[in-house]
Amino acid sequence: MSGPPSILVIDDEPHTRTLLQVTLGQHGYHCLHAATGREGIALTLDREPNVVLLDLGLPDLDGVEVTRLIRDRSSVPIIVISARGQESEKIAALDSGANDYVTKPFLEGELFARIRVALRSAHPDETVAPTGTTTIGDLSFDFDFRRVVVAGEQVHLTPIEYRLLGVLVRSAGRVLTHQQILRQVWGPAHAAETNYLRVYMKKLRYKIEREPAKPKYLVNEPGVGYRFRVPT
Secondary structure, X not given: OOOXXXXXXXXXXXXXXXXXXXXXXXXXXXXXXXXXXXXHHHHHHHHOOOEEEEOOEOOOOEHXXXXXXXXXXXXXXXXXXXXXXXXXXHHHHHHXXXXXXXXXXXXXXXXXXXXXXXXXXXXXXXXXXXXXXXXXXXXXXXXXOOEEEEOOXXXXXXXXXXXXXXXXXXXXXXXXXXXXXXXXXXXXXXXXXXXXXXXXXXXXXXXXXOOOOOOOOEEEEOOOEEEEOOOO
């Protein structure tokens, strides 16, 4: 990327837009902003920002619809920022193509950590790649040789555990809903079988986490899904 990364804020609240514009500028980002969904979509396609911060409660279009319309035409990372706390709305936004969500009021440090993850996922370096070996923290996932190493020791995984971990590693830093994971690991017919997921996540944590009860990598997003957390 040449120049500072650009962040598009789509939010109808003037105070929020101003606050984010100042804060983003202080962190070295170039800020664009839009007050409506249609304006935000147009700016996304015209200016091609590096990350979109999207409020769900817009005056003209619902944020989930804005997410869907942007995702139909762009792969830009979308982070939903919303006061809506209902799990169903978070899941709908993620299923529509959002990469992440932050609930208002948010902590500044958390928001910028999510932005950094989104930027890395859009512009991966040699250590985070869809093929070959992905190394995150002390965990290495070898996609070519189907090998997982944690803290220098190879970990034996069953085929389902391997697929499950692979799906999460490929989307490292991003929230995946239960249904997204189930469809990719078990197939569309099992998209409602969340009990499968709970059982295998517990097994996987015991194999790759030093403290399974306080996971470093395999983080639960209550009622929504799971995230493979990238250590800062």
